[in-house]
Amino acid sequence: MLSGTATLDELAARAPVMASLDAPPVALSDVEVLQSTFELPYSSREPALPPGLHPTTPALLVVLAWRAPSSPWGPFTMAQARVSCRSGVRPRGFVAGCIVDTAVAASGLAGSWGLPAVVGRVSLDRRYDRAELLVEGPDGPAAHLVALDPDPLGPDDVQFTVTTTLATTPRGLRLVQLEPEYELRRVERVHPRLLVFDGAQWRQPALRPYHPVSATVAVGQVTIPKLRFLSRPDVNAFEGTEKI
């Protein structure tokens, strides 16, 4: 059974700090959502994850972007890069990096929800023939993704895997389970092209997505509910899961 082999000390050094675990739910309306998947080489399967998580084969890099016209932190656009994994038997996506275009939103997403958000430039542009995501991290271009030729899908045809993110919480260093709920009203499958991806900007230089699989663009409401579970990053979920 494979488990993650990332060094916890290195991951901990860049983990966000959460002051509490009881942030109230946040509902974001009319959010433009883009999710795109790319296969990663087998060589980056275990090194991308902490020991408490198990990799999938093949590992997937999931690029997720939200453009929220309003929020408690004002309008913001966010992009995440995460790696497919399992917590025990449950599907998860471990967040490698998260770039947000406003400092207020970055601070809110990090402090309340444990996302390792840093401030950068993020734009998500959706047209009739394509969607385009441009992400620039603090030190340079992070991703440029173009997704072409939309085909309509139903709202239930898309899987948004639960997010897990490493943060320093009041209970110590923990994997935080984040379960955004999506109520989508317009969903399209598009063909992704990843023109630029620099793993270093997402804090995982070894991440080198090489094989595009799919992409989805959608519009709808995204709700970040109250946190329910944490788990220890050093042991598997059967031993290390904690209820909040």
Next chain:
Amino acid sequence: MRFGIFFELSTPRPFVPGIERQVYDNALEQARLADELGFDWVWCVEHHFLEEYSHCSAPEVVLAAMAAQTTNIRVGHGAVVCVPEMNHPIRVAERAAALDLISGGRLEFGTARSSTWTELGGFMVDPDDTKKTWDEFVRVLPRMWADEPFSYEGRCFSMPERNVLPKPVQKPHPPMWVTVTSPGTELDAAERGLGCLGVAATTYAEQERRTQEYHRRVQSCDPVSTVINDQVTTLNFLYCHEDPDRAAATGMRMVQLFGLTNSHLLWTREAYPTRAYQSLGNLAPGGSSDRSGPGDPRGIPEGIGVGDPDRIVSVIQRWESIGVTGINFFVNACETISQEDVLASMRLFAAEVMPKFREAASVPGGGGAC
């Protein structure tokens, strides 16, 4: 009630030299013992690239070896992936007929379409197409086995007149099945007159609902052939020991490890949004197809064939009462249980459990003519 053993040929890490050979040798020995003990079926899956979970990518070869080493037990494809990038339909018909010859007419022919991105992506298959190609395969294969010559113009393949050879021993062809993972596939099986080869964990209540609906629909089916296979089987785990505590401890290790290795597959829906895969397909207890029943004091989930003989008898009686006509068992997973203990479990099951259900044994093969 009929009984089978079911092989994924799961192989534990580390993949040291000889480990796969050991797994295969153990499976062959288990198949020989199952034959001696009077089990009805031995099934092999077809999976590709699924590290640890299944190293059974050439089931036609494994089943040929099992057929050659056994006398009575029926050998089953559980199942052939009906996707042309993986298996051309002509080759499927040829190999199945050859296996039916080798086994002396003991082939059961299961069909499937694969549920993981690991497999579909590896063969560069468009997930949107797999239901369509499966449907085309199951309608064409019976004709390939019967028609002399055969020709076809279809969607996923076409061919001019040829005689597809050899022809199977069983006439008109081996019993055909569909593996059922996602809810609703049992209806696809019923509507085509195909047997329902359950491969997903379900509760008694869910299985009862599916079985009743299957039997209702198969009565008015439009069969893909001149025969209907109206059997409904489920997949289960088997570890039988006189000491219920030891049975639970050993058997549940197998159940849990199977669940873990299964849940670590990359499901199609996770990678590729599509209408063609509405559920993840995760078979692990605790996953999306949770067996959520009350279980028992030793932590054995509802309906699982782990325990002492009396417990397993009661479990099977419950499955039988809801219309299931056969149960296929994993007897090991990732070599969690020693080969000696696996064989002992099978022997105890055959001695203490199987006789209680033998009077209900039916004729070999599928159902009657339509």
